[in-house]
Amino acid sequence: MKKLLxxxxxxFVAGYFIEFLKxxxxxxxxxxxxxxxxxxxxxxxxKYKRINLxxxxxxxxxxxxxxxxxxxxxxxxxxxxxxxxxxxESFVNNTNIFLNIIESIRELQLSTRILSVGSSExxxxxxxxxxxxxxxxxxxxxNPYSVAxxxxxxxxxxxxxxxxxxxxxxxxxxxxxxxxxxxxxIPSFVKQLLNAKTTGTLRIDVGNVEIVRDFLDVRxxxxxxxxxxxxxxxxxxxxxxxxxxxxxxxxxxxxxxxxSITPEIYVDKNRLRPxxxxxxxxxxxxLKSELNWQPKHSLVQTLKDMITYQEKFYGKEN
Amino acid sequence: MKKLLxxxxxxFVAGYFIEFLKxxxxxxxxxxxxxxxxxxxxxxxxKYKRINLxxxxxxxxxxxxxxxxxxxxxxxxxxxxxxxxxxxESFVNNTNIFLNIIESIRELQLSTRILSVGSSExxxxxxxxxxxxxxxxxxxxxNPYSVAxxxxxxxxxxxxxxxxxxxxxxxxxxxxxxxxxxxxxIPSFVKQLLNAKTTGTLRIDVGNVEIVRDFLDVRxxxxxxxxxxxxxxxxxxxxxxxxxxxxxxxxxxxxxxxxSITPEIYVDKNRLRPxxxxxxxxxxxxLKSELNWQPKHSLVQTLKDMITYQEKFYGKEN
Numbered sequence: 001m002k003k004l005l006x007x008x009x010x011x012f013v014a015g016y017f018i019e020f021l022k023x024x025x026x027x028x029x030x031x032x033x034x035x036x037x038x039x040x041x042x043x044x045x046x047k048y049k050r051i052n053l054x055x056x057x058x059x060x061x062x063x064x065x066x067x068x069x070x071x072x073x074x075x076x077x078x079x080x081x082x083x084x085x086x087x088x089e090s091f092v093n094n095t096n097i098f099l100n101i102i103e104s105i106r107e108l109q110l111s112t113r114i115l116s117v118g119s120s121e122x123x124x125x126x127x128x129x130x131x132x133x134x135x136x137x138x139x140x141x142x143n144p145y146s147v148a149x150x151x152x153x154x155x156x157x158x159x160x161x162x163x164x165x166x167x168x169x170x171x172x173x174x175x176x177x178x179x180x181x182x183x184x185x186i187p188s189f190v191k192q193l194l195n196a197k198t199t200g201t202l203r204i205d206v207g208n209v210e211i212v213r214d215f216l217d218v219r220x221x222x223x224x225x226x227x228x229x230x231x232x233x234x235x236x237x238x239x240x241x242x243x244x245x246x247x248x249x250x251x252x253x254x255x256x257x258x259x260s261i262t263p264e265i266y267v268d269k270n271r272l273r274p275x276x277x278x279x280x281x282x283x284x285x286x287l288k289s290e291l292n293w294q295p296k297h298s299l300v301q302t303l304k305d306m307i308t309y310q311e312k313f314y315g316k317e318n
Numbered sequence: 319m320k321k322l323l324x325x326x327x328x329x330f331v332a333g334y335f336i337e338f339l340k341x342x343x344x345x346x347x348x349x350x351x352x353x354x355x356x357x358x359x360x361x362x363x364x365k366y367k368r369i370n371l372x373x374x375x376x377x378x379x380x381x382x383x384x385x386x387x388x389x390x391x392x393x394x395x396x397x398x399x400x401x402x403x404x405x406x407e408s409f410v411n412n413t414n415i416f417l418n419i420i421e422s423i424r425e426l427q428l429s430t431r432i433l434s435v436g437s438s439e440x441x442x443x444x445x446x447x448x449x450x451x452x453x454x455x456x457x458x459x460x461n462p463y464s465v466a467x468x469x470x471x472x473x474x475x476x477x478x479x480x481x482x483x484x485x486x487x488x489x490x491x492x493x494x495x496x497x498x499x500x501x502x503x504i505p506s507f508v509k510q511l512l513n514a515k516t517t518g519t520l521r522i523d524v525g526n527v528e529i530v531r532d533f534l535d536v537r538x539x540x541x542x543x544x545x546x547x548x549x550x551x552x553x554x555x556x557x558x559x560x561x562x563x564x565x566x567x568x569x570x571x572x573x574x575x576x577x578s579i580t581p582e583i584y585v586d587k588n589r590l591r592p593x594x595x596x597x598x599x600x601x602x603x604x605l606k607s608e609l610n611w612q613p614k615h616s617l618v619q620t621l622k623d624m625i626t627y628q629e630k631f632y633g634k635e636n
Binding site for chain 1: 374402405406409410413414417418421424456459460461462465468469472473476479480
């Protein structure tokens with residue numbers, strides 16, 4: 001059985017990735033790594049190790065012992081807003097931890113295929129008429145998180161092109177789905193709107209809801225990641241996105257409609273970021289045409305599933 | 319008196335920078351930092367501290383105590399060839415040490431002006447018809463050292479634009495001069511050619527001598543650095559270069575001519591790098607026009623000075 005190392009197994013995406021494997025009866029010998037405690041996981045042959053990926057010697061030892069065929073590197077501090085407050089932590093826990101992994105693979109001379117997850121934030125501010133964003137655009141990162149991701153991507157390209165490592169890269173656009181932490185924007189909207197419905201207090205506090213983003217259901221994301229990890233071309237970058245842009249305000253309206261409420265939207269200046277990209281919409285042609293991937297979840301369905309999940313999670317009645 | 323913090327004071331450039339200040343009677347209260355032992359330095363009011371810039375807490379403490387008006391950040395592992403063998407060390411000792419410094423300044427809310435030294439290697443491979451390289455070109459780094467420098471530059475830009483730090487950036491092209499370590503290409507040529515002259519064994523071993531570079535005398539470099547540090551526009555990037563491209567082979571010929579010898583040139587495959595940029599020539603219009611800088615040393619004179627220095631240093635007769 002092929003061996004798969006997953007970093008960041010306590011995170012939102014890893015959970016769905018493992019569910020995807022189970023549902024599709026795809027078998028790997030999995031070793032999960034995270035800095036926090038082990039999650040319950042009923043995937044057969046799943047092992048877990050708690051580790052700080054900043055510890056280069058330790059990660060190298062783990063890789064040397066496990067000798068993975070594949071690495072799905074999901075560990076990251078992936079919040080843009082947190083990166084403004086903690087730029088060094090964001091940099092180290094994106095760029096440096098990734099460098100520790102690929103350097104271990106280089107030193108050990110393994111032929112492991114590695115998925116390096118990047119971000120749509122790497123593109124920076126492009127005007128509307130440049131949408132959708134294509135993989136060959138120049139990168140103009142303008143927040144600490146995206147600087148860290150661009151650095152990671154440059155290292156990926158270097159290690160693939162010059163040291164012969166089998167690295168494939170993504171630029172992943174916003175993903176959403178049930179179980180997403182409500183520090184992220186859409187689950188936060190859902191939570192507030194559900195609360196508004198229950199309490200009758202229709203006020204919800206938001207940041208800049210005029211910005212346009214490209215949201216992809218996490219279940220479509222993990223299917224894309226598996227395809228890219230197994231079949232993607234070495235040294236290449238794939239946008240992982242829906243291809244559709246939507247204003248955050250529109251999403252609030254869609255959720256409110258499903259809940260049959262009319263919220264009062266207040267803009268909280270503390271939630272405005274120093275430099276927000278106004279519009280981010282991706283082009284997924286490469287992923288679709290090269291790897292025969294198609295998203296399967298509509299935005300309406302995803303939001304419905306997120307509402308259902310939070311209703312259960314917070315014990316609300318329908 | 320204004321306070322100036324210099325990192326990497328044991329290095330080639332720092333020595334010339336301090337000499338430049340002395341010769342021009344420019345007075346600062348200087349604190350020099352380096353990871354190696356203190357060099358002799360007869361600059362008035364020069365203090366020194368041995369420090370590893372990877373130690374974030376310590377560097378912050380030093381900055382908090384000294385409260386510099388200016389920081390000239392020269393500390394770096396700046397060899398491209400070494401970066402191929404030690405990519406992590408190159409990355410950490412360029413990008414992360416710089417991040418530690420600017421994050422300290424941000425946390426301490428100081429208005430220090432900081433010179434961030436970058437490299438012509440950041441541009442990557444451009445064809446001859448794109449020379450000279452201009453500051454607004456897209457960066458396509460293709461060795462570990464240049465990836466680290468691009469990351470540093472992205473962080474500089476971010477901290478200047480978004481956190482309001484007073485950072486000015488360079489992209490410095492190859493610099494040469496007396497006292498340069500002979501692990502670098504031109505002093506290595508001079509050393510071998512002087513040896514050829516003395517011993518009569520005319521063979522010299524070289525790497526790829528067909529590549530074209532833009533060499534600037536280190537004494538012109540430090541004058542540029544002082545101008546940029548004091549007068550450069552915040553958040554801007556300045557090429558520091560001669561504007562003239564020359565083949566390495568040509569330089570060998572120029573040195574050989576001064577020594578009146580005809581060497582036999584052997585290409586040593588071990589000295590060929592995985593991906594050498596074939597041609598790097600810079601455009602120095604911005605530096606000249608905005609800051610009224612002019613190089614003062616001709617290449618012939620610089621090579622002559624380098625020969626004279628090595629003759630003394632190695633105790634050779636003329």
